[in-house]
Amino acid sequence: xxxxxxxxxYALRESLRRRVFLVVLLLTAGFLGLYALGTKEAFEAVDSxxxxxxxxxxxxxxxxxxxxxxFGLSMFATLFLGAVLAAFLTLATVRGDAERGLLxxxxxxxxxxxxxxxxxxxxxxxxxxxxxxLVYAGALLITWQIGEWTPDRIVGPVVQLAAATxxxxxxxxxxxxxxxxxxxxxxxxxxxxxxxxxxLLGQIGEALASETLTNVxxxxxxxxxxxxxxxxxxxxITADTRGFTEAxxxxxxFGGAQAAGAFLWPWTFxxxxxxxxxxxxxxxxxxx
Amino acid sequence: MAAAFSARGLVKRYGPVTAxxxxxxxxxxxxxVGLLGPNGAGKSTLVxxxxxxxxxxxxxxxxxGVRAGSREARAVMGYLAELFRFPGWATADELLTLHQRLxxxxxxxxxxxxxLELVGLTEARARRVETMSKGMQQRLxxxxxxxxxxxxxxxxxxxxxxxxxxxxxxxxxxxxxxxxGVAVLLNSHLLSEIELVCDRVAILSRGSIVAEGRPSELARxxxxxxxxxxxxxxxxxxxxxxxxxLVADLVAGGEAVYGVRVLETTLEEIYLEAVGEDAx
Numbered sequence: 233x234x235x236x237x238x239x240x241x242y243a244l245r246e247s248l249r250r251r252v253f254l255v256v257l258l259l260t261a262g263f264l265g266l267y268a269l270g271t272k273e274a275f276e277a278v279d280s281x282x283x284x285x286x287x288x289x290x291x292x293x294x295x296x297x298x299x300x301x302x303f304g305l306s307m308f309a310t311l312f313l314g315a316v317l318a319a320f321l322t323l324a325t326v327r328g329d330a331e332r333g334l335l336x337x338x339x340x341x342x343x344x345x346x347x348x349x350x351x352x353x354x355x356x357x358x359x360x361x362x363x364x365x366l367v368y369a370g371a372l373l374i375t376w377q378i379g380e381w382t383p384d385r386i387v388g389p390v391v392q393l394a395a396a397t398x399x400x401x402x403x404x405x406x407x408x409x410x411x412x413x414x415x416x417x418x419x420x421x422x423x424x425x426x427x428x429x430x431x432l433l434g435q436i437g438e439a440l441a442s443e444t445l446t447n448v449x450x451x452x453x454x455x456x457x458x459x460x461x462x463x464x465x466x467x468x469i470t471a472d473t474r475g476f477t478e479a480x481x482x483x484x485x486f487g488g489a490q491a492a493g494a495f496l497w498p499w500t501f502x503x504x505x506x507x508x509x510x511x512x513x514x515x516x517x518x519x520x
Numbered sequence: 521m522a523a524a525f526s527a528r529g530l531v532k533r534y535g536p537v538t539a540x541x542x543x544x545x546x547x548x549x550x551x552x553v554g555l556l557g558p559n560g561a562g563k564s565t566l567v568x569x570x571x572x573x574x575x576x577x578x579x580x581x582x583x584x585g586v587r588a589g590s591r592e593a594r595a596v597m598g599y600l601a602e603l604f605r606f607p608g609w610a611t612a613d614e615l616l617t618l619h620q621r622l623x624x625x626x627x628x629x630x631x632x633x634x635x636l637e638l639v640g641l642t643e644a645r646a647r648r649v650e651t652m653s654k655g656m657q658q659r660l661x662x663x664x665x666x667x668x669x670x671x672x673x674x675x676x677x678x679x680x681x682x683x684x685x686x687x688x689x690x691x692x693x694x695x696x697x698x699x700x701g702v703a704v705l706l707n708s709h710l711l712s713e714i715e716l717v718c719d720r721v722a723i724l725s726r727g728s729i730v731a732e733g734r735p736s737e738l739a740r741x742x743x744x745x746x747x748x749x750x751x752x753x754x755x756x757x758x759x760x761x762x763x764x765x766l767v768a769d770l771v772a773g774g775e776a777v778y779g780v781r782v783l784e785t786t787l788e789e790i791y792l793e794a795v796g797e798d799a800x
Contacts, residue, residue: 341622
């Protein structure tokens with residue numbers, strides 16, 4: 233068994249057997265329960281209005297609007313929960329574990345620091361990827377069962393959400409080299425919040441036709457590509473929606489949805505390599 | 521054959537603080553060397569440089585002839601940190617299995633069983649670390665350090681959490697290691713422990729080695745005590761070689777001699793003298 237496989241196996245077992253995983257599962261169950269309730273109420277309200285009231289004069293498809301909005305909301309929550317998991321799995325990897333004395337017995341083994349860090353990343357990204365896929369599938373199933381609505385693209389958005397959590401895990405690993413566990417946790421959530429704020433700024437910028445705000449939001453979403461991945465995924469679930477329904481979607485929570493273009497994936501991989509390289513270089517020089 | 525461990529001119533600075541100030545130290549194959557010194561003397565820094573956890577500011581350290589911290593050096597050594605923790609969710613057996621894989625050990629279950637027996641944890645094999653006492657965790661730490669039959673061991677305060685029974689077990693273990701030819705650098709505050717098991721002692725104070733040698737070489741004669749009719753008389757300045765002449769003179773002078781003790785400085789006295797004001 234190679235050193236990388238040993239570290240990945242160790243980190244996976246740790247991820248699944250720590251109490252935080254149980255907490256995340258309970259939170260997830262709570263979220264999916266609330267989501268099912270909210271989706272049911274939303275579709276019932278819209279469908280009853282459609283039956284009794286006049287047709288929308290602008291031709292907005294209320295059912296489509298409701299399904300996309302609810303599912304978009306679930307994607308935001310999925311990203312948030314995935315980010316929480318990614319942060320908790322990685323925030324203490326270097327300095328936090330070194331301060332507690334957990335790291336030193338592993339580092340002195342022949343496996344070496346780069347493999348240790350890479351193994352931790354692979355494990356965290358895998359756990360978060362599987363988790364995000366399961367929550368996404370749960371929300372998809374709920375939306376389809378209750379509202380008979382499915383997104384225009386199914387696979388692409390979930391892959392992008394998984395990649396977004398991998399980017400957060402990588403940033404958290406980099407932070408763990410310099411910061412104690414608590415400080416790193418705060419830093420990761422501030423960075424995550426900054427990404428979200430950038431998305432909202434973009435939405436406001438578009439509504440006000442402010443080029444400056446839009447540019448700031450766009451730059452921020454590339455500096456923090458988990459936001460660009462999320463926005464692109466959000467855009468993809470209504471990729472085929474046209475007309476007034478599309479316009480109505482951009483006025484709601486979907487204002488943050490932006491197609492990122494072909495450069496998104498190369499940039500994501502380059503970004504992961506850059507963050508990983510910085511983390512490895514800093515870890516290699518760190519006294520433990 | 522290369523020394524199990526050698527340090528040449530090791531210097532380590534943390535900003536304005538000099539933790540090690542030109543340390544030279546060697547541990548031969550199969551030798552058990554005790555490292556003594558007050559808190560902050562640089563003992564753990566020296567051990568950490570040997571393990572590759574800390575990079576020296578200057579100087580060199582080698583483990584079994586290869587640069588300390590290199591993959592090759594880490595493959596032939598074991599380490600028990602002063603402040604360590606193992607994942608609470610793992611059982612003793614799982615922890616040793618993990619370290620076997622990391623060390624590339626092919627010992628399998630028989631090695632794990634033998635190590636747990638060696639540290640008196642046979643019954644705790646399936647117990648999770650979080651349910652173990654501190655002493656049990658320390659013994660598990662020693663077993664972990666021995667995974668993969670290392671040629672050289674760094675043990676940093678291996679008995680600090682142990683009760684007297686546990687300390688005796690570790691002493692027996694160190695003697696067993698000596699029989700197997702494993703070299704050990706033992707960092708401890710327990711002078712009696714060092715005196716009992718170590719071949720050689722190095723005393724570190726303010727980042728420098730201030731005394732080094734076999735305990736018997738470091739000891740100085742403090743005089744001879746003789747029990748006579750009038751009580752106990754101390755003959756200061758005399759040593760073991762003076763005893764026959766002293767007893768003969770006393771008997772010739774009409775004294776009845778009931779007992780003779782040669783007094784030497786204890787390791788504690790040697791230590792306190794060596795570290796001076798740094799002791800407190």
